[in-house]
Amino acid sequence: MIDSMRTVVQALEDAAESVHTGFRFIEEAKTSEPFFTYSDVERVTARYGGAMQAMGLKKGDRIALILPNNQDFVFAFLGALRAGIVPVPIYPPAGLRRLGGYLENTLHIVRKSGARVVLTDGTIRRLLGTVQSGATDLQRIQAIEPIRSSRERLEPEKISLDDTCFLQFTSGSTSAPKGVIISHRNIASNVRRFMEEGLEVEAGVDSGVSWLPLYHDMGLIGFVLGPLYYRNTLTYLPPMLFLKRPVRWLETISRLRATISFGPNFAYALCEKRVRDADIERLDLSTWRAAGCGAEPIRASDLRAFADRFAPAGFDHRAMLPCYGMAEATLAISFPRLGEGVRTDTVGAEDLAAELKANAAQPGSGGAIEVVNCGKTFEDHEVAVFDPKDEASEHPLPDRVVGELRFRGPSVTSGYFDEPELTKQAFAGDWLRTGDMGYIIDGDIFICGRQKELIIVNGRNYYPQDLEWEASSIDGVRKGNVIAFGTRRPLDDRERVVVVFETSLTDRDARAAVKNAVGKAVRQATGLSIDDVVDLDAGVLPKTSSGKLRRNETRRLYETGELFERTSARQGDAIGIAKEIVKSQIGYARDALFIKK
Amino acid sequence: MSWTHDEVVKEVRYVVAEHAEPEADITERSELVADLGIDSLSVMEIVAELEDRFEMTIDESELPNGATLGDVVAAIETRLEAGDKLKETASV
Numbered sequence: 001m002i003d004s005m006r007t008v009v010q011a012l013e014d015a016a017e018s019v020h021t022g023f024r025f026i027e028e029a030k031t032s033e034p035f036f037t038y039s040d041v042e043r044v045t046a047r048y049g050g051a052m053q054a055m056g057l058k059k060g061d062r063i064a065l066i067l068p069n070n071q072d073f074v075f076a077f078l079g080a081l082r083a084g085i086v087p088v089p090i091y092p093p094a095g096l097r098r099l100g101g102y103l104e105n106t107l108h109i110v111r112k113s114g115a116r117v118v119l120t121d122g123t124i125r126r127l128l129g130t131v132q133s134g135a136t137d138l139q140r141i142q143a144i145e146p147i148r149s150s151r152e153r154l155e156p157e158k159i160s161l162d163d164t165c166f167l168q169f170t171s172g173s174t175s176a177p178k179g180v181i182i183s184h185r186n187i188a189s190n191v192r193r194f195m196e197e198g199l200e201v202e203a204g205v206d207s208g209v210s211w212l213p214l215y216h217d218m219g220l221i222g223f224v225l226g227p228l229y230y231r232n233t234l235t236y237l238p239p240m241l242f243l244k245r246p247v248r249w250l251e252t253i254s255r256l257r258a259t260i261s262f263g264p265n266f267a268y269a270l271c272e273k274r275v276r277d278a279d280i281e282r283l284d285l286s287t288w289r290a291a292g293c294g295a296e297p298i299r300a301s302d303l304r305a306f307a308d309r310f311a312p313a314g315f316d317h318r319a320m321l322p323c324y325g326m327a328e329a330t331l332a333i334s335f336p337r338l339g340e341g342v343r344t345d346t347v348g349a350e351d352l353a354a355e356l357k358a359n360a361a362q363p364g365s366g367g368a369i370e371v372v373n374c375g376k377t378f379e380d381h382e383v384a385v386f387d388p389k390d391e392a393s394e395h396p397l398p399d400r401v402v403g404e405l406r407f408r409g410p411s412v413t414s415g416y417f418d419e420p421e422l423t424k425q426a427f428a429g430d431w432l433r434t435g436d437m438g439y440i441i442d443g444d445i446f447i448c449g450r451q452k453e454l455i456i457v458n459g460r461n462y463y464p465q466d467l468e469w470e471a472s473s474i475d476g477v478r479k480g481n482v483i484a485f486g487t488r489r490p491l492d493d494r495e496r497v498v499v500v501f502e503t504s505l506t507d508r509d510a511r512a513a514v515k516n517a518v519g520k521a522v523r524q525a526t527g528l529s530i531d532d533v534v535d536l537d538a539g540v541l542p543k544t545s546s547g548k549l550r551r552n553e554t555r556r557l558y559e560t561g562e563l564f565e566r567t568s569a570r571q572g573d574a575i576g577i578a579k580e581i582v583k584s585q586i587g588y589a590r591d592a593l594f595i596k597k
Numbered sequence: 598m599s600w601t602h603d604e605v606v607k608e609v610r611y612v613v614a615e616h617a618e619p620e621a622d623i624t625e626r627s628e629l630v631a632d633l634g635i636d637s638l639s640v641m642e643i644v645a646e647l648e649d650r651f652e653m654t655i656d657e658s659e660l661p662n663g664a665t666l667g668d669v670v671a672a673i674e675t676r677l678e679a680g681d682k683l684k685e686t687a688s689v
Contacts, residue, residue, distance in 0.1 A: 029654055244641045274642065504618050504635075 005192070007184035008081050009159045011229045016042035021204055023224075024235040025071045026252065028244075034071070038231055041078065048079025050152030055117055055142065059084030059157050062113045062167065065215075066106070066120040066128075068092040070236040072144050073214045074224055076119055077166070084157035087166045088113045088179065089215035093127055103130050105177065109169050110135045112418060113179055117142055161185040167417050168217055170327045179417035180327045189410035190330035191226045193378035198323070198335035199260060199290050201226075207233040208260040209252045211242035218295050221331040222262060232260075242267070247275045254283045254313070262292035262323075265299055266480070268306040275309075286314030290338065294323040296548065297447070297465060298372045303342045317341045324374035324445055328432055330411045333383065334445045336375030343373040345446055349526065353462050356402040358439045358446065367527075369466060376443045381409030385440055386428065393429035397439075402448055405438045406431035437463070453551045455486035455528075457495050462486075462526060464551060470525040471499050476514035478502040481541055484522075485555040496531035500554060500563070504538050511535050534558070540566045600651070600677060602670075609670050612646045625667035640664070647673065653680070 006014070015038035022037035036044065057063060063085050067073040073089075080087040090109055093102045107130065110118060114137045118128065122143045132141055165187050167179035195201045208227055212219030227234045235256055242249050250271060253261055268291075293303060300322075307317035318341040325332040336343065348361040349369050361368040377383045384396040385403040397403045412432045415423030426433055437454065438447040449463040456462075467484035471477055481502035486495040499522055505511050519533045542550040542557065557563035600608075610623055617623060617633040629635045635643070644655050647669070653676045 240641075243638065244645045270638065504633075506618070507620065 005161070005185075005188045006229070007159045007161055007163070008078070008165055008187055008225055008228065009184075011188075011225075012038070012042055012045065012078060012082070015228055015231045018204065018231045021207075021231050021233040023074060024233065025074075026235060026237045026241070028238055028241045033235075038228070041075075044075055045078040045082055046154040047150050047152060048075050048147060049081075049083035049085070050079075050154040051147045051150035052080055052085050052117070052119075053083050053155055054150075054152045055140070057083065057085045057117060059159075060086065060164070061117075062086045062088050062115040064088045064090050064106075064110050064113065064115040064118040066090045066092055066118060066124055067144060068121065068124075069144075070214060070238060072121070072148070074236075076144065076147070077214070077220070077224070078228075081159070081165060082154055082157070084159050084163065086164050088115055088169065089166070089220065090169065091213065091215045093124060103128070107131045107134045109177055109179070110138055112177075113167055113169075114418075116140075119144055119147070121145065159184065161188060168220075168327045178419055178422055180413045181415060181417050182327075182330055182413060186330045186411055186413060187221065187225055188229075189380075190221065190332055191229050193381065193411065194222070194332040194335060195226050195230055197378050198321075198332060198338075200338055201230050201232065201260070203230040204232065206230075206259045207235070207256060209235045209237070209249065209256065209258040210261060211237040211239050211249050212262065213239050216295070217325070217327045217331045218262060218264075222292075243270075246271045247279045250275065250283055250285060250310070250313075251279075253288050254285060257284075257287040259287055260290045260292075261288060262290075262294065262321075264295040265293055265297065265302055268293065269299075269302045272302070272306045272309050280310060280313050283310070283313035285310055286316070288315065289319050290321055291315075291319045292321040292323055294325055294332075297449075298322045298374075299469075300342050300344045300370055300372050307341070322372045322374055324447060326434060328413045328426065328434075329407055330413070332378075332411075333381075333407050333434070334375045334377045336373060336444075344370045345373060345441065346370050349466065352402065352448070353526075358400045358402055358441075358448075367525075371446045371448065374445045374447060376445065377407070378409070378411075381407065381411060383407050383440065383445055384431070385438065386431070391428055393431040399441050400439055402437055402439045405434045405436050405445065405447070407434055408432060453485065455484065455495065455497060457486065457497060457528060462497075462528060467497075467499060467522050467526060467528070468549075470522045471501055471518045474514060474517045474521055476503050476505050476510065477518060478504060478538060481538070483541055483549050483551055483554045485551050485558075487555055487559055497528055498532045498534065498555075498558060499530055500534040500536060500541065500558065502536050502538050502541055534563070536563070536566075599681065600674075602674070605651075605670050605673055605677070606666075608650055609647065609666060609673065612643055612650070613666055613669070616643055623666065625670065626665055628665050629669075643669075651677065653677070 018038040022041055024033050024035040026033050063080050065076055065087050067076060077087050090106055110131055116137055116139050118141045122145055125141050125143050128141050161184045163184055165182050165184045168182055169177040169179050208223055210219060210223035212223060214220050223234055235252060237248060303320050307320060318339045320341045321336055322342055324334045346361050346363045346368050347358040349367045351357045351359040384406055386393050386396060386406055388404045393406060408431045436447050437449050438445060449465050453464050455464055464484040468482040471482040472479045484499045486497055488495045499518060501518060503511060503514055515533045515535050519530045522530050542553045544550055614623055616635045616639045621633045627633050629640055648655055651673055655672055
């Protein structure tokens with residue numbers, strides 16, 4: 001058994017013994033696939049760390065990383081850690097129209113983190129002028145290109161488990177991005193649990209494939225740091241390549257006989273839709289024993305459809321692993337048992353709404369909804385459900401009662417960087433408030449939705465996701481681009497229920513018909529009377545940088561009337577995490593083209 | 598093989614039409630996302646199909662977010678010309 005209670009730096013130095021396993025980087029336009037053994041990684045990252053020290057950075061200083069290329073990112077991130085410098089990953093810019101918003105966001109993160117250096121590529125560097133002038137602690141914006149060939153020596157630093165490893169800025173749906181402080185101890189604790197208990201990884205033997213963006217916790221911790229501790233080989237694809245040709249993800253797993261790969265719900269849905277039968281015939285997915293799903297709400301039907309479609313390629317539906325986690329928990333909170341596939345609980349929507357009770361119901365019966373089982377939490381970690389108003393976490397609620405999920409254990413962050421008030425609010429007693437509503441059955445965790453976004457009508461609670469799901473089923477509605485919320489004006493006697501959807505239809509009559517159908521479907525499914533149904537053009541709904549629906553922001557825009565004035569062109573169309581990635585990749589180069597002129 | 602402008606337009610229209618709203622009026626000035634109801638993920642699918650048809654890799658930076666059908670045609674023609682020049686140089 002490998003001792004996993006080590007810093008990332010120690011893990012990397014230990015892994016350097018390995019001359020067979022390491023990181024492989026696939027790039028779209030290149031046929032070669034550079035492979036770096038952990039021994040190589042140790043040597044290369046020492047040079048990157050040395051280059052950062054040569055810039056005058058010292059242990060504890062922050063360096064912001066805006067690096068769309070996977071190889072650059074991995075080496076720079078690990079290089080910084082070796083020098084004790086704290087990396088702050090930032091997603092790459094997102095399109096000319098939203099450049100203003102992007103720069104504002106980036107400036108906020110650079111300022112808030114007190115980063116002294118921003119490390120980026122030459123193209124993005126040209127866009128960051130306002131960031132340079134707006135952040136007082138920032139000394140330089142450094143292009144990565146000369147660093148790649150740097151020969152600076154690393155001056156060893158003593159790094160301990162309680163040192164800060166990096167800051168993970170999360171884009172909350174309600175507030176400006178906050179920097180979650182992740183220590184080496186957090187990483188070591190979480191990695192040990194999800195690698196050993198969650199995935200039962202065989203050190204040096206299992207191998208993974210990932211196209212996930214590395215500025216996000218699932219890609220970074222799950223598919224860079226986890227494998228590093230256990231010396232497993234990882235192969236990276238650019239997120240863009242996956243979006244263009246989803247089959248490349250599966251081909252890579254097939255060709256390299258990989259055993260572990262994760263994606264958000266949409267990735268499985270995209271493969272199901274886009275991969276051709278002829279391609280499936282060429283795939284062998286029989287080695288893929290852990291097909292994880294996380295980072296966004298999980299629909300059992302999407303995962304099942306994927307499993308059915310790829311069964312002829314040897315995909316085992318039992319490999320499906322619907323997981324639960326968040327940045328404040330480092331990464332993983334719960335994993336189902338390996339080999340059980342997607343398990344769900346069918347409950348009565350009526351009881352859920354009226355009494356916050358998840359009472360078992362007959363699948364397929366009227367008003368029954370299916371909730372995905374996200375498994376149990378890990379050893380020396382605990383999850384319990386509390387009334388959101390239980391400020392000290394004194395009275396855990398019994399099984400099948402819905403409340404706020406709370407988490408504690410060594411994986412939990414100490415708080416947000418330089419945000420004492422937000423940090424205080426994030427905890428109830430010594431439990432982390434996840435902000436997610438859910439329930440537990442025999443330790444298994446079921447997620448219903450975000451607590452702040454509950455729609456409450458006449459004392460009854462409705463989850464917006466359920467209304468949105470119903471609306472999404474109507475032809476003409478852009479799937480996944482529906483937001484439901486409750487709103488209450490001063491003179492209203494009750495909360496009004498609003499469903500907003502995007503449509504690509506332009507014909508007035510056709511749109512009116514879709515509006516009617518949406519109202520009817522949601523009414524029939526929930527028994528709620530819908531006060532307003534709003535149709536919007538494609539790309540108008542607000543999303544977070546990672547593509548999550550911004551319900552509270554949509555409500556605000558609705559209440560002020562701004563929602564009706566928005567156009568797709570003005571706002572850009574951040575639709576889904578995938579599309580945000582697309583934009584972030586296609587956008588910056590285009591911006592560069594325009595700005596140069 | 599070499600392509601005339603009309604042939605390129607025809608191919609692009611054909612691929613785009615498969616992803617556009619059935620009633621959509623497709624012109625060279627149509628924006629893929631805003632006018633034709635094509636979401637960003639489908640834009641990626643279109644790019645992949647065009648790459649196969651024209652046997653090239655289209656760099657994403659050549660396809661802006663608000664890309665029109667004409668932008669797509671231009672990006673492909675730039676690529677085709679570059680390829681032709683390469684061939685000319687090689688044959689000299």
